[in-house]
Amino acid sequence: MTVPLLDREARREVLLDAADRIVQRDGPAVSMASIAAEAGITKPILYRHFGDKGGLYAALAERHTDRLLHVLEDALAAGGSTRERVERTIGAYLATIASEPQVYRFLLHSAEAAEAQGQVQSFLRRFSELLALGIASELGLPARSARAETWARGIVGMVQSAGDWWLLTGSPDRDAVVRELTDLLWGAYPDAAARRGGRSTRRKRH
Amino acid sequence: MTVPLLDREARREVLLDAADRIVQRDGPAVSMASIAAEAGITKPILYRHFGDKGGLYAALAERHTDRLLHVLEDALAAGGSTRERVERTIGAYLATIASEPQVYRFLLHSAEAAEAQGQVQSFLRRFSELLALGIASELGLPARSARAETWARGIVGMVQSAGDWWLLTGSPDRDAVVRELTDLLWGAYPDAAARRGGRSTRRKRH
DNA sequence: TCACGATGTTACCGGCAGTAACCCCGGACC
């Protein structure tokens, strides 16, 4: 081998950088030829590195989902009360998608990125499992209880969906979204309904 | 006109039926030519009726989302306590996606169905608005309060995400998923945490 | 009988994913 093996990995990153740029500029419906042009090379090189378009998109998605997963893990693992940790994690998610909306759309809403969906599914699964473990330990439930797993999936979807809407409308500010979602999880609905209906009372929790 | 105008609509339905069959058989990545073949005609006819592939997919998606919206509206509007209505609606959603998983995947996860996304977005928006109104009136909030809107989007996403996961794993049975999600909305988390932490108490609500 | 318009078809264009065949250059071996 005339060329060091390690260059492969570095090269791959350079190619992914180029793909990232062009996807963020022209949207996800981008041809392999244009990605190659952006990287200053030609198509067959891309195919040698990534196999096919799906492979390239999966690699691209993996980058972003891995980064997001670390951000969320850190936010969730840092100190504070449970509620503070949840608020911090939701806020971190919203901040991330707001800072790079094109990336977010590429991952979740791009029709062309069918192959990236695998990475997204994997991300959702990994984070949901993490969250389910947290919930289970918090409540003293068995690690894989139906309650913890269902709640984890539901909460992840709740934040994702609300974030999606918020990104589109920008209507309430980010802190308000975080607060409302956390309130919802912390039983604000039955509290409010009880206060209004007056059929039972419930101590308001800080 | 040699042919009655009403045939246009009927024809359209027949073509959509054919498209539906082929999509459910071969998945969403289907060529216009094969859809035309399934309908026993040729491509230009499809294009005269639907404009382009996006139009056809949008029409297909509209059919399904309209039906689902009606199902959910009915479930939500029928009588009973608030909690019963919510449980019934979540159950109706899960029953629907379970009865036609291919359709569900076509709508939410098909990469090729970029154009169908518009219909899905519209469905999510319409149902979320409905739910937001319900929440606002239930709690005596203004119709377009940040709380009601954020909660509505969040709840819709929560159910969608949990349903997605449940459809994949089938792990807890449907009633359990419905119950867990409703419990979550009804403040089961703070209740359980309080019981465990013992730092505050909270009346258990039926 | 003939013109007309709507329906349907064949045959094409442009573009894209993916690939085969070739080229070039630098080191290795004699």
Next chain:
DNA sequence: GGTCCGGGGTTACTGCCGGTAACATCGTGA
């Protein structure tokens, strides 16, 4: 030093698909 050889690179191709133009067909109204 000359010759072989292998890996990075490119050009040029195939096959398929979305979309369309041009042509064929057939029933109707005058």
